[in-house]
Amino acid sequence: MDVLKKVPVREQDPKVRATNFEEVCLGYNEEEAKEEASRCINCKNPKCVAGCPVSINIPGFIKEVENGNHEEAAKIIAQSSALPAVCGRVCPQESQCEGQCIRGIKGEPISIGKLERFVADYSREHGFVPTAPEKTNGKKVAVIGSGPSGLTCAGDLAKMGYEVTIFEALHEPGGVLTYGIPEFRLPKEGVVQPEIDNVRKLGVKIETNVIIGKSVTIDELLDEEGFQAIFIGSGAGLPMFMGIPGENANGVFSANEYLTRSNLMKAFRSDYDTPILASKKVAVVGGGNVAMDAARTALRLGAEVHVVYRRSEAELPARAEEVHHAKEEGIIFNLLSNPIEILTDEKGWVNGMKCIKMELGEPDASGRRRPVEIEGSEFVIDVDTVIMSLGTSPNPLISNTTNGLDINKRKCIIAEESTGKTSKEGVYAGGDAVTGAATVILAMEAGRAGARGIDEYLSSKE
Amino acid sequence: MYKILKAEMLADKIYLMDVEAPRIAKACQPGEFVIVKMDDRGERIPLTICNYDREKGSITIVFQTVGASTEKMAVLKTGDSFADVVGPLGNASEFVHEDIEELKKKKFLFVAGGVGTAPVYPQVRWMKEHGIDVDVIVGAKTKDLLILEDAMREQAGNLYITTDDGSYERKGLVTEVIKDLVLNQGKKYDVCVAIGPMIMMKFACLVTKELGIPTVVSLNPVMVDGTGMCGACRVTVGDEVKFACVDGPEFDGHLVNFEEAMKRQMMYKSEEGRAVLKEREGDTHHGGCGLCGGNE
Numbered sequence: 006m007d008v009l010k011k012v013p014v015r016e017q018d019p020k021v022r023a024t025n026f027e028e029v030c031l032g033y034n035e036e037e038a039k040e041e042a043s044r045c046i047n048c049k050n051p052k053c054v055a056g057c058p059v060s061i062n063i064p065g066f067i068k069e070v071e072n073g074n075h076e077e078a079a080k081i082i083a084q085s086s087a088l089p090a091v092c093g094r095v096c097p098q099e100s101q102c103e104g105q106c107i108r109g110i111k112g113e114p115i116s117i118g119k120l121e122r123f124v125a126d127y128s129r130e131h132g133f134v135p136t137a138p139e140k141t142n143g144k145k146v147a148v149i150g151s152g153p154s155g156l157t158c159a160g161d162l163a164k165m166g167y168e169v170t171i172f173e174a175l176h177e178p179g180g181v182l183t184y185g186i187p188e189f190r191l192p193k194e195g196v197v198q199p200e201i202d203n204v205r206k207l208g209v210k211i212e213t214n215v216i217i218g219k220s221v222t223i224d225e226l227l228d229e230e231g232f233q234a235i236f237i238g239s240g241a242g243l244p245m246f247m248g249i250p251g252e253n254a255n256g257v258f259s260a261n262e263y264l265t266r267s268n269l270m271k272a273f274r275s276d277y278d279t280p281i282l283a284s285k286k287v288a289v290v291g292g293g294n295v296a297m298d299a300a301r302t303a304l305r306l307g308a309e310v311h312v313v314y315r316r317s318e319a320e321l322p323a324r325a326e327e328v329h330h331a332k333e334e335g336i337i338f339n340l341l342s343n344p345i346e347i348l349t350d351e352k353g354w355v356n357g358m359k360c361i362k363m364e365l366g367e368p369d370a371s372g373r374r375r376p377v378e379i380e381g382s383e384f385v386i387d388v389d390t391v392i393m394s395l396g397t398s399p400n401p402l403i404s405n406t407t408n409g410l411d412i413n414k415r416k417c418i419i420a421e422e423s424t425g426k427t428s429k430e431g432v433y434a435g436g437d438a439v440t441g442a443a444t445v446i447l448a449m450e451a452g453r454a455g456a457r458g459i460d461e462y463l464s465s466k467e
Numbered sequence: 468m469y470k471i472l473k474a475e476m477l478a479d480k481i482y483l484m485d486v487e488a489p490r491i492a493k494a495c496q497p498g499e500f501v502i503v504k505m506d507d508r509g510e511r512i513p514l515t516i517c518n519y520d521r522e523k524g525s526i527t528i529v530f531q532t533v534g535a536s537t538e539k540m541a542v543l544k545t546g547d548s549f550a551d552v553v554g555p556l557g558n559a560s561e562f563v564h565e566d567i568e569e570l571k572k573k574k575f576l577f578v579a580g581g582v583g584t585a586p587v588y589p590q591v592r593w594m595k596e597h598g599i600d601v602d603v604i605v606g607a608k609t610k611d612l613l614i615l616e617d618a619m620r621e622q623a624g625n626l627y628i629t630t631d632d633g634s635y636e637r638k639g640l641v642t643e644v645i646k647d648l649v650l651n652q653g654k655k656y657d658v659c660v661a662i663g664p665m666i667m668m669k670f671a672c673l674v675t676k677e678l679g680i681p682t683v684v685s686l687n688p689v690m691v692d693g694t695g696m697c698g699a700c701r702v703t704v705g706d707e708v709k710f711a712c713v714d715g716p717e718f719d720g721h722l723v724n725f726e727e728a729m730k731r732q733m734m735y736k737s738e739e740g741r742a743v744l745k746e747r748e749g750d751t752h753h754g755g756c757g758l759c760g761g762n763e
């Protein structure tokens with residue numbers, strides 16, 4: 006064994022997986038996990054922990070894995086994270102825990118995400134389940150949205166004895182974990198469903214098909230339905246478009262529509278009713294995780310796929326593993342290119358996309374070098390489908406219908422970071438609804454903070 | 468589960484159902500819609516709320532079978548259930564928020580085409596409840612396809628029925644009745660509300676534009692979530708792109724780009740679209756509607 010290298014993780018062969026929706030990464034088995042765990046030098050001052058947004062005791066749980074005490078490892082992780090099976094799979098580890106790992110200076114960092122995933126999968130398979138508190142404190146709290154922030158907040162509150170109801174607009178709980186991130190990266194039945202079931206086992210009720218702001222308002226929940234506090238974890242689901250000519254042509258989708266059809270509505274399976282366009286050549290515009298997911302979904306549905314991104318490879322915001330997997334599977338990257346028009350045939354269907362070449366100029370406010378158009382460099386990519394993946398913003402439905410709830414100019418709810426407290430008494434918020442599109446682990450942490458804030462608030466009211 | 472309290476066939480291919488949905492019945496307003504899903508593998512189908520009973524906690528939907536999912540829905544009986552019903556979605560008709568006294572000074576004309584009669588009904592009923600008599604034009608292909616005639620007659624001030632083939636009352640399209648009322652019978656209208664097939668709304672708008680009557684239409688583009696998350700429902704109104712589910716479904720008919728809206732509806736709908744889909748979708752177009760041959 007080369008201590009400078011990660012124990013390689015088994016993955017489906019790229020050629021095979023490009024045609025199926027099974028999980029790409031197969032994870033470590035017990036032996037491999039032990040071996041990888043043994044590479045950790047148990048730093049006294051572990052840099053990795055500082056890189057993890059929820060400060061998991063990483064050397065602590067890794068030590069237990071090395072010693073084969075997986076249940077103990079699970080308990081250590083559970084002190085800081087409610088969704089380890091999810092985070093182990095989707096955290097951008099290279100810029101968080103693993104990015105700080107001391108081993109990474111000379112060789113490869115410890116595979117912290119894969120070890121976390123191993124522990125979570127092992128506990129699920131061996132039935133370590135949370136138990137509901139014996140008695141509730143009789144106080145009712147409503148949680149809006151069942152994404153990672155809502156699930157975490159609800160779970161924490163239930164453990165403290167609150168009676169929690171989650172209201173979810175869609176027909177299935179899970180938020181982006183269910184409708185956005187594809188099966189091949191985050192299995193629904195195998196991983197997401199059990200995490201949701203665990204929250205239910207804590208006594209949390211989930212009412213689907215309820216849109217807060219339409220079916221019932223926050224004020225009604227507080228004044229008429231007896232809820233004493235509310236946590237808003239409604240995410241940032243509103244897709245953006247570019248505003249270029251031809252964008253409403255048939256065959257132009259938002260990544261959200263494409264992914265929702267495929268993941269939530271299971272359009273990739275012939276035993277479900279919802280259709281999805283099986284395209285021959287697809288352009289995905291954007292370079293984030295969402296773009297990679299849309300591209301790899303289109304590939305699996307049989308298309309040749311181009312990712313069109315206006316900066317260079319170094320600026321791609323997606324997780325490194327996702328970009329690597331996408332390339333292995335045969336996704337073509339058209340970098341430093343920006344669409345300026347979508348071309349259509351006489352019946353209104355996409356038949357090409359006109360782009361312009363870009364070069365990187367001076368750094369902008371975000372510190373990244375700003376792309377500028379190269380004059381006269383227009384070219385046409387021959388595609389029949391375009392998927393726009395330019396980012397999302399919070400849905401204004403709740404803020405528009407709630408008296409006294411302040412938002413900022415990006416439509417994000419204004420909330421205190423450490424408690425989730427908003428401008429409205431008894432109302433707390435967190436996750437993408439507050440920060441704009443971010444990450445699972447940050448949403449989860451915000452759910453935790455909200456639960457603490459609500460507990461303090463309701464305890465002080467006695 | 469959302470129980471079907473009553474299921475009834477109103478005309479060939481047109482069905483009415485009362486569905487138990489207490490939260491929606493309590494909150495809904497005319498102009499809003501719901502999304503129903505039959506079972507765990509079904510599609511999400513948007514349907515206008517055609518009536519509501521706040522006490523009973525039920526809403527009424529009326530739908531026409533046009534494809535796979537609506538065909539399956541038509542088979543449901545009293546006592547069966549939908550797996551999911553979510554709503555109310557969209558915005559209430561604008562007049563709901565207007566001052567009643569101001570409203571009473573305005574003369575409204577409602578124009579309903581085919582199954583569009585159903586969504587027009589709650590609006591006319593709302594007017595009547597607020598002491599406002601409105602004129603209503605209902606158009607149907609033929610007598611047998613006319614729906615909700617008695618119910619509409621109870622709520623409308625004047626009701627004008629027309630059939631394409633002349634099999635009942637007037638003969639001709641709704642657009643001809645609009646012209647007749649204004650040009651020959653000296654009627655004046657301040658607002659027209661036209662709801663029906665896209666093509667009917669398009670032509671109704673051409674006529675009302677000529678006659679100078681501001682017109683509201685209710686659009687029914689393809690939708691997935693109905694909450695502003697996917698953008699499938701985008702329509703161009705004036706110079707702006709709107710999401711029909713959260714910005715509409717009602718818009719200023721004189722500003723709607725109907726050409727684009729009709730093309731977009733074809734995406735999963737028309738014979739043409741189906742043929743294209745069959746070619747392009749291959750295995751993922753599930754067919755089952757019996758019309759497009761997608762499942763052959």
Ligand SMILES: Cc1cc2nc3c(=O)[nH]c(=O)nc-3n(C[C@H](O)[C@H](O)[C@H](O)COP(=O)(O)OP(=O)(O)OC[C@H]3O[C@@H](n4cnc5c(N)ncnc54)[C@H](O)[C@@H]3O)c2cc1C
Pocket residue numbers: 095096097149150151152153154155172173174175178179180181182185186187215216217218238239240241242264294295298324400402403435436437438442443444445446448
């Ligand atoms: C395709 C995709 C891939 C991603 N990949 C990664 C990744 O690899 N790693 C990573 O860390 N992050 C990733 N993210 C980002 C991450 O998923 C989000 O940051 C995270 O899910 C935010 O959690 P949340 O709880 O704030 O909101 P969401 O997960 O968005 O959940 C919000 C929920 O609230 C519901 N809701 C909204 N409005 C209402 C209302 N009015 N009433 C009732 N319910 C409502 C929504 O239906 C939804 O279910 C990805 C996102 C997408 C879209």
Ligand SMILES: Cc1cc2nc3c(=O)[nH]c(=O)nc-3n(C[C@H](O)[C@H](O)[C@H](O)COP(=O)(O)OP(=O)(O)OC[C@H]3O[C@@H](n4cnc5c(N)ncnc54)[C@H](O)[C@@H]3O)c2cc1C
Pocket residue numbers: 279280500510511512513514515516529530531532533534535536537538582585586686687688689690716732735736756
């Ligand atoms: C806001 C709104 C209100 C509506 N109200 C009513 C109503 O009260 N009564 C009624 O009969 N119909 C109504 N419709 C139309 C109804 O939703 C469609 O007829 C239905 O979705 C067709 O489904 P299908 O699978 O049977 O047909 P198919 O033609 O097989 O549908 C295939 C696909 O196209 C989509 N689709 C096809 N036509 C439409 C359409 N016109 N609108 C939206 N999606 C479509 C479906 O979602 C599906 O994904 C409304 C639509 C909207 C958007």
Ligand code: SF4
Pocket residue numbers: 056057058059060061063086092093096098101102103117118121446
């Ligand atoms: S939660 Fe994310 S950042 Fe923290 S240890 Fe796990 S994978 Fe790393």
Ligand code: SF4
Pocket residue numbers: 044045046047048051052053054063064105106107108115117
């Ligand atoms: S920094 Fe790396 S080696 Fe050190 S404790 Fe953390 S994981 Fe182990």
Ligand code: FES
Pocket residue numbers: 689690691692693694695696697698699700701710711712713
């Ligand atoms: S239906 Fe998805 S945004 Fe309107």
